[in-house]
Amino acid sequence: MKTGSVTIIGAGPAGLAAAAAAAPYATVTLLDENPGPGGQIWRAGAGTTTAAAELWEPARQAGAQWLGGCRVVAADAHALLLENATGAQRLPWEKLVLAPGARERFLPFPGWTLPGVLGAGGLQALVKNGLDIRGQRVMVAGSGPLLLAAAAFLRSQGAIIAGITEQATRRQLAGLAWASLVSPEKRKQASGLFRQLRGVPYLTHCWVEAAEVQESSHKNSGWLAAVRLRRGNRRWREPCDWLASGFGLAPNIELARLLGCALAPAAEGRPSSIAVDDFQLASQSNIWCAGEITGIGGLELSLLEGRIAGLAAAGQTALARRWLKARDRQRHFARALARAARLDAELRRLPGDETVICRCEDVPLGRLREYHSWREARLLGRCGMGACQGRICSDITGWLWNWQYDTTRPPVTPARISTLALMAANAEKASSSEFIL
């Protein structure tokens, strides 16, 4: 018999694993802003990938409900405020599993806002949604294993990978190789990726110093023309059509913060994450967190955390306990990975005074130098006041100057006024069309 209901936010690996684990024991609702399950990693354009389906099918057959294409705009201790393309509703919750994943981390360098420069994940998503990349020269630059995955995928879609630059040193990566000994599946993945990338230059301790723009006479005027690379004392220019840039991921913590969940102790140079106990329980009762939100850890860790969170939320602590050891092993690996991918302090020197830091409001670095805190930069310089509400630039200013940014105000994401008017429990419903589960 099923006892209680579990609402899971985010249908990436962690959320899907939580749904599959909880569905036999509880009434499960899984929601995501994308139309189908899979999240960023198992994004399949219109359909559902096999990996996502393997987790979702059993959950669905056990009665789990799917609520796609809708975003959580605000939340309190009793209900979530949801918005989809046409309407909004308040959805009461008993137990919550938060698995909202992560966003790409961007670090600024001259030209990082040019058309043609994208996040490594962003370019993958564009290609999955139909962008034709065949025959296009793509430079992949930044840090971390996601670069390899992005490069392999783009190559499989016909892109010419001009090179992969990794800012970490060979020595740091050797540490990573050691750490991967704890995880045979990681070792297998890595060697698989390198096999797919045979012939592609892979340069360690190397980064993009600047992206250059096509001149006005060129047919692609205004678009990315080339990147200027640096490796030690060597500097050179590499023409390319696209730059897929990635410096790892930053957890999506906003909703958890709004619900009062405490942050994990800060780790130097790493974006904030949410603190959880052995069973993925956050500091607020009845809220479990799984996947990247607890600290960037990748697919295997997300699956284990999701499974544990789903079981724990469904009251199956004894079952959840079986997975703790495996999860801890993955966490150990994730921590080693984070250490290996530590960003070189030299990267902080790349942006110039003209380099835009806040893209929404066009605020260049030079203007930010006048200010002493995130709040001052916001109030007097409009930094972080635009549509993304500082999600990208606050991470940059945190990295550059250790400015602290923490907001727990609704809405967690821009939302229609008609939706926000439904925030109160007793809101008059006449103003907005409801959508039905």
Place this chain on the structure above:
Amino acid sequence: MASSNRTFDLAVIGCGIVGAACARAGTRAGLRTIIVEGSLAGGGATAAGMGHIVVMDGSEAQLALTLYSRRLWQQLIPELPEAAEYRSCGTLWIAEHEAELELARRKQAKLAGQGVACEILDARQLMEAEPCLRPGLAGALRVPDDGVLYPPIAAQWLWQQAQNAGAVMRSGAIVTRIQEQAIHVAGGDRIQAGAIIVAAGSQGAELIPEIPLRPRKGHLLITDRYPGFLRHQVVELGYLQRAHAGTESSVSFNLQPRATGQVLIGSSRQYSHDRAVEPDVLSRMLARAQSYVPRLGDLRGLRAWTGFRAATPDDLPCIGPLPNRPHIFAALGHEGLGITTSLGTAELLLAQMLGAEAPIPAGPFQPARFFIETSPAGHA
């Protein structure tokens, strides 16, 4: 710090827009001026508010102060930096039905009597002036010379004017106590000054407990950019009544077009110390705004926040010397009108301080009205 060894003619506590205006007025009068700020200049109520420059007629005194202040702003506008985002958008006081339109006519007569340009719009003229409003409204009173600006930058500019004229800032200094002609700062420091202006907003109550200030919380929400959606500041005519109806929370309809194309949505009032955005109040405020502007529902809201207005029991600010300590002056209790009345406050205060003729009657603003008379026997 060097500043603490010097003696000043004037020390201003608080670098919000009111304090910055007072410091500027002080330096213009030739006073050696220091401003003491505990946190971020312009980061209190100045940063949280809407930023309107308006004429308000809640009382004769309020009308005199806002009208005088608006005139001062209009003189400054050519000098303000573009980042202060001043826009002369005018205010539309919306009359929902015929009875309210009658109120609008009376308001029009009263304002016109004071020389304020304003006109009555009928239903059709209102729809032409502001097409986003719902049909069926009775009309409006249009006050064309009202405007909006971005307060943190305006406050910073006022402060820079003072600084250019020689004023100094002591930042990060928490004032623990004030005496006649001396300010005590956390850490044991003392700042000497011939006169002290307390312009510390809601926190002023800690320094002058005789003035019964209460924080009146407000909610605001700002949208993404929709240039041209809204042309005027629009306010429901019942605003003053609703806003000051009593002690429970109230919401009223008030929208502003910002220079960025964003729409700023207000407003709410409740006595509270809790900084959190309250879903219940925010919902009601937005529902009320939507009832006047239906298409507002489709705009995307980016951010909601709260702030605290320093309110007095009679809804008038305190602008003048303390009766028991004549070298200490209050510039407190501006409620929701601190941006508008900052300039007028500064001039009125300096006139009293220097014994000059007051630009408007200072009587209604005297802090003395809140001081309970004690037996004079014990005092010299």
